[in-house]
Amino acid sequence: MSTNKAGDDMHSNHVGEFLKDNGIKPSYQRIKIYEYLMGSMTHPTVDTIYNALCDQIPTLSKTTVYNTLKVFIDKGIAMAITIDDNEVRYDTRTDVHGHFKCEKCNEIYDFKANIELEDEDVLRGFEITKQQLFFYGVCKHCSEAK
Amino acid sequence: MSTNKAGDDMHSNHVGEFLKDNGIKPSYQRIKIYEYLMGSMTHPTVDTIYNALCDQIPTLSKTTVYNTLKVFIDKGIAMAITIDDNEVRYDTRTDVHGHFKCEKCNEIYDFKANIELEDEDVLRGFEITKQQLFFYGVCKHCSEAK
DNA sequence: TCTCAATTTGTAATGATTACAAACCAATCA
DNA sequence: TGATTGGTTTGTAATCATTACAAATTGAGA
Numbered sequence: 429m430s431t432n433k434a435g436d437d438m439h440s441n442h443v444g445e446f447l448k449d450n451g452i453k454p455s456y457q458r459i460k461i462y463e464y465l466m467g468s469m470t471h472p473t474v475d476t477i478y479n480a481l482c483d484q485i486p487t488l489s490k491t492t493v494y495n496t497l498k499v500f501i502d503k504g505i506a507m508a509i510t511i512d513d514n515e516v517r518y519d520t521r522t523d524v525h526g527h528f529k530c531e532k533c534n535e536i537y538d539f540k541a542n543i544e545l546e547d548e549d550v551l552r553g554f555e556i557t558k559q560q561l562f563f564y565g566v567c568k569h570c571s572e573a574k
Numbered sequence: 575m576s577t578n579k580a581g582d583d584m585h586s587n588h589v590g591e592f593l594k595d596n597g598i599k600p601s602y603q604r605i606k607i608y609e610y611l612m613g614s615m616t617h618p619t620v621d622t623i624y625n626a627l628c629d630q631i632p633t634l635s636k637t638t639v640y641n642t643l644k645v646f647i648d649k650g651i652a653m654a655i656t657i658d659d660n661e662v663r664y665d666t667r668t669d670v671h672g673h674f675k676c677e678k679c680n681e682i683y684d685f686k687a688n689i690e691l692e693d694e695d696v697l698r699g700f701e702i703t704k705q706q707l708f709f710y711g712v713c714k715h716c717s718e719a720k
Numbered sequence: 721t722c723t724c725a726a727t728t729t730g731t732a733a734t735g736a737t738t739a740c741a742a743a744c745c746a747a748t749c750a
Numbered sequence: 751t752g753a754t755t756g757g758t759t760t761g762t763a764a765t766c767a768t769t770a771c772a773a774a775t776t777g778a779g780a
Contacts (some may be wrong), residue, residue, distance in 0.1 A: 455727065455776085468579060474767080487775095489729045494768070496728095510659050514737080514766075524691075528697060537700075540692035543672075543707065550685040553714035560708040561689065568699035581772095600743090602757065621735080635760045640737070660768080661736075 450503045460485060462505075462520070471509055471517040471527070471536045493516045511536065511562045524559050530567035537567065598650045606631060608666070610708075617655055617663040617673070617682045619699045657682065657708045672707035678716035685709075 443462055444454035452458060460481055465472065472480070474497065478490050497518055500506035509517040513528050521538070528537040541561055545551060589608055590600035598604060606627055611618065618626070624639050643664055646652035655663040657675050667684070674683040687707060691697060 453726075453777095455721075459699075483647055487729075491730075491769085492728055508655050508659065513662060515654050516659060517694065528700060528702075530700075531703075538697065539696040542690050542692055544688050546686035550683065551709070552628055553717070554674060554676075554683075554709075554711060555717055556674070556709050556711040557677075558710040560706070560710075562706040562708075563697070563700075563702050564704040564706075565700060565702040571699070599757075603759070612757075633760075638737085638759055 448507075450505050452499055452503055452505075457485060457488065457492055458496050458499070461493060462500065465500075465506060465518055466520045471511075471519050473515045473517050475515075477518070507558075509536075509560070511564075520534060524561075526561035528563040528567070529567070530570055531564055532570035535567060535569075539563075557574050592651075596651050598649055598651075599608065603631060603634065603638055604642050604645070606628060611646075611652060611664055612666045617665050619661045619663050619702055620663075623664070653704075655682075655706070657710075670705050670707075672709060673712070674709040674713070676713035676716055677710055678712050681713060681715075683713065 443459050447454040447458060447462065461477060464477055464480055468476075468480075470476075474490065474493050477494050477497075478488065481488055481493075483522075495498070497506060497508075500518075501508060504522060506518055506520050507522050509519055509527060511517065511527050526539045526541045528539060529535075530537070543559070543561065585668060589612075590604050593600040593608065596675075607623060610623055616622075620636065620639050621641065622636065623643075624636050627634055643652060644653075646664075647654060650668060652664055652666050653668050655665055655673060657663065657673050663682070672685045672687045674689065675681075675684070676686060689705070692705055
């Protein structure tokens with residue numbers, strides 16, 4: 429577990445500190461999973477994460493990936509995105525933003541949007557703790573390609 | 575199948591016409607499922623629909639409910655709402671609106687909202703065919719009750 | 721080194737959804 | 751009327767992501 433390059437260690441230390449700061453004990457698996465999630469712009473699924481890390485962590489179990497992501501979400505440093513009916517994706521960006529899913533290439537794009545309630549009364553007195561905004565359609569690439 | 579009251583028949587005929595207008599052959603099951611979906615404000619799941627109609631249609635199969643909802647969605651007279659990770663809900667309102675889910679009582683509330691893109695460039699040239707806006711939190715009732 | 725609690729792991733169970741093939745029904749035609 | 755045909759419904763079995771659970775492992779502190 430100490431065969432990493434110096435640069436890797438430095439990076440991992442940063443992530444480790446970050447996890448600790450958020451009340452998460454920074455195990456090897458957790459650090460690697462968080463690093464991968466942070467570095468990936470594709471909002472990976474559990475399966476994708478698991479397959480990507482299998483080489484580095486040969487003993488990795490899919491249950492660990494599930495457990496770890498649950499911890500991240502509980503502590504507020506990751507969020508689940510259920511933009512597909514059949515698979516949950518994960519993201520380290522926890523600020524409010526929208527996700528566009530291209531139904532041709534399945535790519536997911538982030539975008540910023542403002543949401544303003546039209547009829548204020550409906551949700552008056554409601555406590556809103558989480559928001560999800562999903563757009564679906566065909567991305568520029570795919571519609572130009574055809 | 576002809577033991578309904580006159581009022582029921584009139585209503586069913588309306589629904590039947592509506593289905594026909596949308597290219598769907600109005601079978602008994604389809605009419606009943608659409609009626610239930612339309613009359614329900616709770617965005618029911620397949621299970622809820624199935625259980626609610628079991629008495630009226632003793633031979634009903636859950637597969638039929640799945641098939642029927644798929645037809646409705648394909649023809650654009652219903653939409654799927656994946657506000658929960660683990661169950662899909664259905665709605666006959668196909669105009670753009672948001673859904674609030676109370677995580678205490680699991681109730682779902684509709685609301686109207688305006689979405690304006692902050693950074694127009696990101697989605698420029700993208701074709702948007704569907705939108706979903708979900709809020710999560712605690713509804714007025716539940717937060718007052720505690 | 722020993723101990724304890726937390727973490728990780730593998731296997732088995734769960735449960736929603738889908739695949740599939742047989743049964744059924746409704747309309748059309750001989 | 752009876753046969754045919756295509757679409758609809760039904761039940762069962764398969765799929766697959768996720769969860770439950772218990773054993774194995776790890777790591778920090780005494």
